[in-house]
Amino acid sequence: MKNVSLAEKMNLPWVESPFFNDLLQKKELTPEQHEMVTHYNREGFLLLRQQVSHELIDRTLQQIQNEYPAKVGEQPSRHQDLWKKYSTVREIASVPQIFDVLRLLYEREPIPFQTLNFKFGTQQRAHSDTIHFSSTPARFMCGVWVALEATNANNGPLFYYPRSQRQEEFNYFDIGIEAEENYAEYPHYEDFMEEFMEAKGYQRQEIHMEKGDVLIWSSNLVHGGMPIKGGNVTRWSQVTHYYFEGCMYYSPRFSDMFANNLNLRHVINIATGKVVQHSENGKPIETINTGSFRYAVSHNFTLPVLLKEVFKKVIGKKPF
Numbered sequence: 001m002k003n004v005s006l007a008e009k010m011n012l013p014w015v016e017s018p019f020f021n022d023l024l025q026k027k028e029l030t031p032e033q034h035e036m037v038t039h040y041n042r043e044g045f046l047l048l049r050q051q052v053s054h055e056l057i058d059r060t061l062q063q064i065q066n067e068y069p070a071k072v073g074e075q076p077s078r079h080q081d082l083w084k085k086y087s088t089v090r091e092i093a094s095v096p097q098i099f100d101v102l103r104l105l106y107e108r109e110p111i112p113f114q115t116l117n118f119k120f121g122t123q124q125r126a127h128s129d130t131i132h133f134s135s136t137p138a139r140f141m142c143g144v145w146v147a148l149e150a151t152n153a154n155n156g157p158l159f160y161y162p163r164s165q166r167q168e169e170f171n172y173f174d175i176g177i178e179a180e181e182n183y184a185e186y187p188h189y190e191d192f193m194e195e196f197m198e199a200k201g202y203q204r205q206e207i208h209m210e211k212g213d214v215l216i217w218s219s220n221l222v223h224g225g226m227p228i229k230g231g232n233v234t235r236w237s238q239v240t241h242y243y244f245e246g247c248m249y250y251s252p253r254f255s256d257m258f259a260n261n262l263n264l265r266h267v268i269n270i271a272t273g274k275v276v277q278h279s280e281n282g283k284p285i286e287t288i289n290t291g292s293f294r295y296a297v298s299h300n301f302t303l304p305v306l307l308k309e310v311f312k313k314v315i316g317k318k319p320f
């Protein structure tokens with residue numbers, strides 16, 4: 001084997017590596033970049049002021065506003081993947097200077113793969129996005145939240161628990177919940193995360209942002225939305241979730257890793273419109289779509305094994 005250092009052997013984003021400080025010393029960064037990577041490594045998030053032009057935001061709101069009801073509480077208050085319909089949502093997901101920051105943090109090509117646009121605060125309870133989207137190798141995912149208008153104490157601003165990304169990535173399995181087909185189990189996960197943050201003494205922080213500001217959060221940073229206190233007030237915003245090249249991409253909530261059931265995602269790169277190849281340590285992994293999930297056809301899967309597994313998934317029991 002090549003003579004590589006322990007730090008290089010670790011299949012993790014360098015900003016999440018236990019060898020972060022050693023790796024940092026070998027880099028040539030500007031003082032501004034140095035501050036960004038050390039903050040992200042320590043706190044698990046990065047606030048970037050005025051990254052998205054107001055002109056682009058205004059065009060976005062013009063395009064999407066009719067998709068939403070007039071009042072808080074009426075549905076739908078959120079839309080997933082409006083990028084498929086509106087060019088401006090794609091533009092926000094592909095802002096070049098945000099890509100540059102993500103390349104600095106992850107050292108792989110960013111892949112915007114899902115958008116959520118909100119008219120009102122989500123009032124979502126604390127969670128880590130890794131329960132929804134994860135990767136192997138781990139932590140090659142992040143959220144980028146763009147304020148399409150200012151947030152304040154009244155319109156349900158974001159909150160997060162600084163440094164919580166350092167905790168392990170909790171999957172349902174770890175906390176005694178079974179993989180699920182719908183959202184029935186999810187509140188149990190939320191109960192757990194809230195209790196856990198409290199028990200470990202993490203301090204919840206609320207963040208107020210200006211129109212055009214951007215917050216990047218690490219895959220495992222625990223976050224959510226504060227209650228809406230101000231009545232019928234809007235909180236226009238867009239979240240784009242990003243993966244990075246060269247991974248397998250899956251949904252832990254629907255997976256049972258130890259029963260050989262990985263719910264692999266069909267990932268489309270919003271910036272290019274192309275389907276993203278899953279891969280494992282540089283080797284491409286093909287996937288088979290069996291309806292509710294995708295199955296990996298890795299290089300060491302033989303055809304009989306694959307057929308058996310697909311049969312098991314489709315019919316719900318083993319053929320032999």
Ligand SMILES: O=C(O)CCC(=O)C(=O)O
Pocket residue numbers: 116118121122123124129143157158223224225226237239
């Ligand atoms: O916008 C919010 O209030 C939270 C959104 C969120 O948690 C997410 O999109 O991952």
Ligand SMILES: [Fe+2]
Pocket residue numbers: 127128129143223
């Ligand atoms: Fe989230």
